[in-house]
Amino acid sequence: MEELAARFRADLEALTGAAPARLGVAVSGGPDSLALLLLAHAAYPGRVHAATVDHGLRAESAAEAAFVAGLCGELGVPHATLAANMTDKVNVQAAARARRYALLGRWAGEVEAGCLLTAHHLDDQAETLVMRLLRGSGLAGLSGVRAVNPPVVRPLLGWRRDELAAIVRAAGVGPVADPSNADERFDRARIRRRLAEAPWLDPVPLARSAAALAAAEVALEWSVERLWHERVDVLTLDPAGLPAELRRRLVLRLLAAIGGPAPRGEEVGRLLATLDGGGTATLAGVKCVGGKRWRFAPAPPRRR
Numbered sequence: 001m002e003e004l005a006a007r008f009r010a011d012l013e014a015l016t017g018a019a020p021a022r023l024g025v026a027v028s029g030g031p032d033s034l035a036l037l038l039l040a041h042a043a044y045p046g047r048v049h050a051a052t053v054d055h056g057l058r059a060e061s062a063a064e065a066a067f068v069a070g071l072c073g074e075l076g077v078p079h080a081t082l083a084a085n086m087t088d089k090v091n092v093q094a095a096a097r098a099r100r101y102a103l104l105g106r107w108a109g110e111v112e113a114g115c116l117l118t119a120h121h122l123d124d125q126a127e128t129l130v131m132r133l134l135r136g137s138g139l140a141g142l143s144g145v146r147a148v149n150p151p152v153v154r155p156l157l158g159w160r161r162d163e164l165a166a167i168v169r170a171a172g173v174g175p176v177a178d179p180s181n182a183d184e185r186f187d188r189a190r191i192r193r194r195l196a197e198a199p200w201l202d203p204v205p206l207a208r209s210a211a212a213l214a215a216a217e218v219a220l221e222w223s224v225e226r227l228w229h230e231r232v233d234v235l236t237l238d239p240a241g242l243p244a245e246l247r248r249r250l251v252l253r254l255l256a257a258i259g260g261p262a263p264r265g266e267e268v269g270r271l272l273a274t275l276d277g278g279g280t281a282t283l284a285g286v287k288c289v290g291g292k293r294w295r296f297a298p299a300p301p302r303r304r
Helices: 002-016 031-043 061-075 092-110 122-134 161-170 187-197 203-231 244-258 265-276
Strands: 023-026 048-054 079-083 115-117 280-283 286-289 294-298
Touching: 002 031, 023 031, 023 092, 031 048, 031 061, 031 161, 048 061, 048 092, 061 079, 079 092, 092 115, 122 161, 122 187, 122 203, 203 244, 244 265, 244 286, 244 294, 265 280, 265 286
Parallel strands: 023 048, 023 115, 048 079
Antiparallel strands: 280 286, 286 294
16 A cells, blocks of 8 residues: 555645645545545545535435544544535436535635545546537637646546555445436436447547646746736737637637626627627627727616
8 A cells, every 4th residue: 555655645746736734535435436535544544524415315424424524433543424405396407416525615714625526537527528628618618627726636637447446456345326327318328338348449548638738728828827918908908919728718708807707608709700800799799899909898787
């Protein structure tokens, strides 16, 4: 375990610079999160706090949270069970995810954890990339799962699912089995099965591509930040010579600054075409006027 703990320390500190004095770890009881707990405890003994979110969506969830609490007790890791009290009937997985991160973020602050570790791994990253390709996502979506999205840090993105399962087996721990992971009503379960059925579709280069796209996304956002100060003045934009993607991002940022709701991708494409032609359009409650400098202002209220 010492070699694995050293690898884990190197991966985490490559993302954080130095490990915080206290680490928050999200543990569901599945093999991935149990491996994360075991690795974090081995690498940073006495510095780990753990939490389990009980969504209340399955009859077994309370017992699973109690199982994690018991394991943490054996390890000497402080543990909290966070009750989500889910009642959503539509988009359940998305609602559960939002509720989970809200609860975990609040808990991490309460225990003064310097970061919140989650167990997303290389195979998750490959699945995410394929899912988003099939949805026609842009660069931000194809960047996959972010390694760092404060307070969340994901140090296992270079680890395979089988490696993590082996760590749990070696510890003699029986992980929780969540049936939703194999339920093909959910996109991720379908993609996971298809990837398993296509051994030529290797998750390792898929995850590598996601990492390259994430780096490109960071570079673009850096450029947009600079251009915001150079090209935007009192809600006007100088678009001259800018590539289409940078113009799109600056326009989205201007729309958000004025306070309109986030528009859909095809709506933004039509708006950019109108502005390129020197025309005028209203989108997301914002009046947009083309020309040498593009102008943006709150749209006047519609006349009854």
